Amino acid sequence: MKRRRTLHRKWIPGWRSRSESLCQGRREWKGVLFLIPSILGTGGFIFLPFLDVIRRSFFRASGNGFVGLENYVSVLRNEAFLRAVKNTAKFMAVCLPLLLLLSLLAAVVVGQVLKISGILKTGFLIPMAVPAASAVVFFRLVFDRNGWLNGMLEAFGGEAQDWLASDSAFAVLTACYIWKNLGYDMILWLAGLSAIPKEQYEAARVQGAGEMQCFRYITLPQLAETGFVTALLSFINAFRVFREAYLIAGDYPHESIYMLQHLFNNWFTNLDIQKMTAAAVMLVLITGGVLLGNDICTEYMRRRDERRG
Amino acid sequence: MISAQNICGEGMREEAERESRRKSDGRIKIAAWVFLILSLFLMVFPLFVLVTDSFLGSREILERFGPVLAGTEGRAEFVLFPQYPTLRAYVRLLLDSPDFFTAFWNSAFQTGMVLAGQLVVAVPGAWAFARYRFPGKRALWFFYMLLMILPFQVTMVSGYLVLNTMGLMDTHWAVILPGIFSTLPVFILKKTFAAIPGEILEAAEMDGAGEMRMFLSIGIPLGRSGIFSILILGFLEYWNAIEQPMTFLKSEALKPLSLYLPDITASDAAVSFAASIIMLFPALFLFFSGQEYLEQGIAASGIKE
Numbered sequence: 001m002k003r004r005r006t007l008h009r010k011w012i013p014g015w016r017s018r019s020e021s022l023c024q025g026r027r028e029w030k031g032v033l034f035l036i037p038s039i040l041g042t043g044g045f046i047f048l049p050f051l052d053v054i055r056r057s058f059f060r061a062s063g064n065g066f067v068g069l070e071n072y073v074s075v076l077r078n079e080a081f082l083r084a085v086k087n088t089a090k091f092m093a094v095c096l097p098l099l100l101l102l103s104l105l106a107a108v109v110v111g112q113v114l115k116i117s118g119i120l121k122t123g124f125l126i127p128m129a130v131p132a133a134s135a136v137v138f139f140r141l142v143f144d145r146n147g148w149l150n151g152m153l154e155a156f157g158g159e160a161q162d163w164l165a166s167d168s169a170f171a172v173l174t175a176c177y178i179w180k181n182l183g184y185d186m187i188l189w190l191a192g193l194s195a196i197p198k199e200q201y202e203a204a205r206v207q208g209a210g211e212m213q214c215f216r217y218i219t220l221p222q223l224a225e226t227g228f229v230t231a232l233l234s235f236i237n238a239f240r241v242f243r244e245a246y247l248i249a250g251d252y253p254h255e256s257i258y259m260l261q262h263l264f265n266n267w268f269t270n271l272d273i274q275k276m277t278a279a280a281v282m283l284v285l286i287t288g289g290v291l292l293g294n295d296i297c298t299e300y301m302r303r304r305d306e307r308r309g
Numbered sequence: 310m311i312s313a314q315n316i317c318g319e320g321m322r323e324e325a326e327r328e329s330r331r332k333s334d335g336r337i338k339i340a341a342w343v344f345l346i347l348s349l350f351l352m353v354f355p356l357f358v359l360v361t362d363s364f365l366g367s368r369e370i371l372e373r374f375g376p377v378l379a380g381t382e383g384r385a386e387f388v389l390f391p392q393y394p395t396l397r398a399y400v401r402l403l404l405d406s407p408d409f410f411t412a413f414w415n416s417a418f419q420t421g422m423v424l425a426g427q428l429v430v431a432v433p434g435a436w437a438f439a440r441y442r443f444p445g446k447r448a449l450w451f452f453y454m455l456l457m458i459l460p461f462q463v464t465m466v467s468g469y470l471v472l473n474t475m476g477l478m479d480t481h482w483a484v485i486l487p488g489i490f491s492t493l494p495v496f497i498l499k500k501t502f503a504a505i506p507g508e509i510l511e512a513a514e515m516d517g518a519g520e521m522r523m524f525l526s527i528g529i530p531l532g533r534s535g536i537f538s539i540l541i542l543g544f545l546e547y548w549n550a551i552e553q554p555m556t557f558l559k560s561e562a563l564k565p566l567s568l569y570l571p572d573i574t575a576s577d578a579a580v581s582f583a584a585s586i587i588m589l590f591p592a593l594f595l596f597f598s599g600q601e602y603l604e605q606g607i608a609a610s611g612i613k614e
Contacts, residue, residue: 044471132567148387229610260462287459
């Protein structure tokens with residue numbers, strides 16, 4: 001990511017390499033001093049204990065019996081675990097693209113078509129400020145078996161159903177997630193859009209490019225990095241939807257929204273530390289693998305770009 | 310003659326084209342406005358309903374929302390404005406429920422300490438990542454990213470093991486300490502710091518400023534939008550904390566508002582709206598007073614480095 005900027009700036013005539021090296025950071029050991037509190041904290045609270053987690057995942061709960069991969073096998077055979085993984089994956093697969101598309105649409109509407117700023121724009125961020133515990137009161141009033149939605153449906157001759165205790169709970173949770181995060185993502189997209197130089201569009205239009213072509217060849221490629229960050233932050237925020245799910249439906253919600261977070265929580269309550277450690281190690285490996293894969297891909301693309309340009 | 314006609318025709322065609330483009334532009338604009346107003350309505354509506362319904366009297370609440378909140382028969386009615394607005398719920402909550410105050414204070418203390426800690430830990434950390442090169446930086450950054458992505462539930466066991474060994478379980482610190490060392494603020498701030506033009510630091514260095522001086526007198530003032538935005542985002546996050554206090558706190562006396570509120574909704578529906586509005590108020594206040602910084606800070610984390 002860092003290097004790509006270098007590439008970009010190379011085109012600007014008269015760009016000094018001296019300040020460029022400053023931009024990327026100076027080679028200075030003293031800088032590490034700034035990191036010490038942070039490293040001590042994350043090291044002490046997460047890294048080191050995680051080594052213990054790894055060790056425990058190979059042992060029996062009581063005593064010191066080494067059991068090899070037994071804990072892992074029992075997690076992978078656990079029906080609740082499989083359902084939770086499936087639900088979490090499904091939630092990500094449905095919600096992330098939906099949120100990214102809707103927020104991009106909102107950003108284009110707000111920033112490019114209507115060119116709005118100020119309070120109208122900030123209105124999109126308000127749901128972020130509404131605490132889960134408050135928001136949930138509203139969601140219950142709407143989606144409860146005796147709630148407004150059913151009342152309205154019946155008034156129009158539709159059929160009432162228990163939104164939170166059926167497969168539609170998944171849709172309710174999706175709506176809740178999008179409601180909460182649309183504004184945040186929209187601001188990210190807006191920043192990405194406004195970073196694209198206007199001259200590029202003008203030049204393209206003079207050469208007869210239409211709106212669609214402009215979007216395809218100018219906007220999209222330059223939004224790639226914003227897209228990556230937006231997707232990453234949305235992914236992190238997607239785990240937080242557990243709050244709403246938990247407050248609406250408790251420890252054991254309808255099985256369509258039984259997520260990994262519920263499962264870990266219940267394991268913790270039942271002191272099922274063995275399963276927790278094994279599952280945590282697997283999740284860290286998978287997440288780390290994906291992240292590393294992404295790093296390698298970016299690096300590869302950077303090299304390719306460099307060779308070309 | 311022919312060519313003149315051609316030119317004339319072309320002119321007319323251009324005119325017509327422009328006309329049709331203007332028309333379609335207008336149509337797009339209208340569609341955009343409809344989209345904007347509709348989505349803004351959806352965004353703000355829940356908040357609006359919560360606020361107006363917090364003025365409902367307890368009898369009116371039971372009558373209208375009983376089927377949902379208290380399990381009585383029938384369907385909840387939709388109320389936009391209370392028939393007999395009253396502040397009684399607020400009065401009862403503020404004057405007559407010591408539990409509520411304890412919970413409010415717990416939330417304020419836990420959130421405040423996390424934010425103060427993040428200022429001391431995450432801000433210099435982000436500065437180091439943005440401004441220096443040192444061996445192992447890439448690997449370290451990788452681990453920070455990984456920690457940031459992992460949901461709380463995965464790192465929960467690690468946290469539990471340490472807190473338990475240190476005897477901190479079921480104290481305020483069980484929520485505060487892991488919060489301080491979250492790596493998300495480091496990630497968000499790093500880009501803000503990296504965007505500070507190198508020339509400024511170069512000039513400061515030539516004037517003989519030390520590393521600490523550069524951080525304090527250039528980094529912090531120029532990165533203030535990012536710092537404010539991690540504070541606001543952090544506030545919204547920890548004011549809302551559910552997972553951490555739920556797992557690490559047992560005593561009722563330590564529970565924050567975010568856990569007290571669901572209890573109160575079940576037992577005393579009448580004050581639950583007022584309670585949720587009071588909980589919402591600091592968040593909303595901070596949000597509106599800092600919206601510009603928040604916006605800039607979020608935006609900075611999204612653009613190319």
